[in-house]
Amino acid sequence: MSAGPGGRPTAAAEPFDAARVAADLQRRVGVRTERDAPLAPHTTMRVGGPADLLLTVHNAFELRAALRFARARGIPHLVLGRGSDVVVADAGVRGLVILVRADGLDVAGERVTAEAGVQMARIATRSQGAGLTGLEFALAIPGSIGGAVWANAGAHDGEIAGVLAWADVVGPDGMETRLAASDLAFGYRDSRLKHPAPGVPPDIVVAAAFGLASDEPAAIRARLEEIKAWRRAHQPLGIPSAGSVFRNPPGDSAGRLIDAAGLKGRRVGGAVVSERHANWILNDQKGTATDVRMLADLVAATVRDRLGVDLVPEVEFLGDWPEPWASGGLDR
Ligand SMILES: Cc1cc2nc3c(=O)[nH]c(=O)nc-3n(C[C@H](O)[C@H](O)[C@H](O)COP(=O)(O)OP(=O)(O)OC[C@H]3O[C@@H](n4cnc5c(N)ncnc54)[C@H](O)[C@@H]3O)c2cc1C
Numbered sequence: 408m409s410a411g412p413g414g415r416p417t418a419a420a421e422p423f424d425a426a427r428v429a430a431d432l433q434r435r436v437g438v439r440t441e442r443d444a445p446l447a448p449h450t451t452m453r454v455g456g457p458a459d460l461l462l463t464v465h466n467a468f469e470l471r472a473a474l475r476f477a478r479a480r481g482i483p484h485l486v487l488g489r490g491s492d493v494v495v496a497d498a499g500v501r502g503l504v505i506l507v508r509a510d511g512l513d514v515a516g517e518r519v520t521a522e523a524g525v526q527m528a529r530i531a532t533r534s535q536g537a538g539l540t541g542l543e544f545a546l547a548i549p550g551s552i553g554g555a556v557w558a559n560a561g562a563h564d565g566e567i568a569g570v571l572a573w574a575d576v577v578g579p580d581g582m583e584t585r586l587a588a589s590d591l592a593f594g595y596r597d598s599r600l601k602h603p604a605p606g607v608p609p610d611i612v613v614a615a616a617f618g619l620a621s622d623e624p625a626a627i628r629a630r631l632e633e634i635k636a637w638r639r640a641h642q643p644l645g646i647p648s649a650g651s652v653f654r655n656p657p658g659d660s661a662g663r664l665i666d667a668a669g670l671k672g673r674r675v676g677g678a679v680v681s682e683r684h685a686n687w688i689l690n691d692q693k694g695t696a697t698d699v700r701m702l703a704d705l706v707a708a709t710v711r712d713r714l715g716v717d718l719v720p721e722v723e724f725l726g727d728w729p730e731p732w733a734s735g736g737l738d739r
Contacts, residue, residue, distance in 0.1 A: 421481075423502050425460045428482055436472045438462055440503075446495045446726075449487060449506055451549060453647040454696040455495025455726065458504035466509045467522045467613045473505050474611055475581035485725065486611050488551030489526065492558055492649055494703075496726035497696045507553055509613070514539070518572065520616040523553030527560070530617075535627040539619035541570045543630045547638055549650075553612040557600045559593045563634050568593035572618040576610040579603070583613065596654060596721060643683045647690040652703055653718040661718055662686035665706055668713045675702040700724060700732065 429440045444461035447453050464470040477484040483502030487493070509522035512530065514537045521530050531546035544565030548555060556574050559567050571588040578584060592599040603609040638644060653661035665671070665685035673680045677694025680702065681687040688702055707718045724732065 423459060423483060428503060429460055432462060432473070432476060436469065436476055438464065438469055438473065444504075446487070446490070446499060446504065450490030450493055450495055450649075451647060452490075452494055452649045452690050452696075452699060454497070454690055454694060454699055456497050456499030456696075458500045458502075460503045461506060462503060463506045463508055464524075466511060470505070470507060470509050470523065470611070470613055471577055471583065474577045477503055477505075478577075478579060478581040478608055484608070486553070488524065488554035489549060491548075491550045492554060492721070493723045493725050494649060494696055494699050496724070496728045498727040498729070500726040507551060511614075517619050517621060518616055519619060520614060521552045522614050523551060523612045525552045526550075527552065527555055531631065534617075534619055535624060535631055538621055538624045538627070540622035540627050540630075541565070541619040542617060543627060543634060546631050546634050552615050556591070556612045556615055557598060558596050559591075559598045560596070563637070566593075570617045570619065572616040574615040575613045576600070577613055578610050579608045584610075586610075641684065643681045643687060643689060648681070648687050649722045651686045651721050652688050653686055653707070654721045656716055656718070659716070660686070664710050664714055664716055664718070668706075668710045670706055670709055673702065673705065675699075675705065678702045680706060697729075700728070 425442055429442065432438055432440055441461045443457045445457050446455045462473055464473055484505060485500055485502065486505045486507060488507050507524040509524040511522040512525050512533055513520045514533065517539060519530060519534055519539065527545035527548040527550055530552065531542050534542045544561060544563045547562040548560045550560060555567050556571065561567065568588060573585050573587055574591065575583055575585050600610050651661065655661050662685040665680065670680050671682050671685050676698035677690055677692035678698040679689050679691055681689050688699055690699060703720065710716055710718050
């Protein structure tokens with residue numbers, strides 16, 4: 408078994424030998440890796456320990472080759488985009504972490520094609536420059552194309568499902584398939600990529616294409632400016648966070664519930680519930696992953712006790728968590 412649900416590494420058939428995997432990756436795929444590499448700088452929450460082995464891939468070819476390599480050998484591995492929807496455990500991640508920086512971007516007619524590591528903000532501005540509308544919402548999302556397809560990321564009345572033409576994914580066996588949007592079972596912040604079969608490595612996006620429409624660049628720019636202004640006015644930007652921590656329950660807003668439960672400003676160590684947007688946990692005082700998770704648990708338990716609603720995390724807690732989280736914790 409090489410990776411568990413959500414891509415979290417699980418016990419490999421053999422112990423993970425970082426030195427050997429590093430040497431094999433260099434010889435067979437031609438890429439360099441880093442041992443015991445801190446992951447906090449690669450996440451927007453800025454917490455978490457090291458990866459046993461970190462591989463940064465700079466193009467789709469390297470991403471495909473690294474996935475095939477790991478999957479053919481049952482090597483535990485996990486893919487990270489911009490780390491804007493995850494909280495990495497303080498003990499870090501065992502096995503190989505593949506950091507996706509494949510950033511090829513191409514515009515042809517009304518179609519924009521991007522490798523998985525392209526930043527959402529970049530595809531928004533590039534589309535605007537080409538006079539194409541449909542991806543303005545991407546400006547607001549600090550993730551990569553791969554992470555955005557995984558999450559069906561969305562904002563400001565747009566979401567990936569509304570514009571995706573296809574995604575090329577590498578499957579558990581290392582083979583690549585082109586999936587149409589209709590194959591991805593998109594839902595509210597959800598896709599089929601989030602639900603691999605138990606014990607099976609998840610599909611990984613290598614590239615995606617978006618079908619857009621022509622519009623005046625100035626009109627598109629005005630919409631981008633509106634999104635920027637809205638974000639500045641309503642969100643605590645510039646402080647480490649992972650955006651919204653919990654999913655909105657049907658017909659309600661997690662932020663409204665957390666506020667109603669009196670939790671704004673609640674703190675555990677260096678992590679605090681934002682005063683500006685109650686569904687955001689900020690790491691405003693160099694907190695740890697444990698601070699963040701304990702605070703998320705406290706928020707969920709308080710909302711359950713006071714308002715009778717079970718909040719479900721939107722962020723992913725990745726890596727080597729201690730008990731009680733290792734065996735399921737409060738929410739997993
Ligand atoms: C300040 C802030 C604001 C935010 N606002 C929004 C918002 O408005 N709307 C919204 O939807 N989200 C928002 N988010 C959340 C986040 O940006 C999105 O979910 C984003 O799509 C995650 O992409 P990522 O590259 O950072 O993924 P990561 O955090 O790196 O990874 C998240 C998951 O995706 C998987 N993954 C990463 N790359 C791939 C790939 N190539 N193929 C398959 N799986 C992959 C990882 O294995 C992991 O399980 C916000 C986050 C922050 C910090």
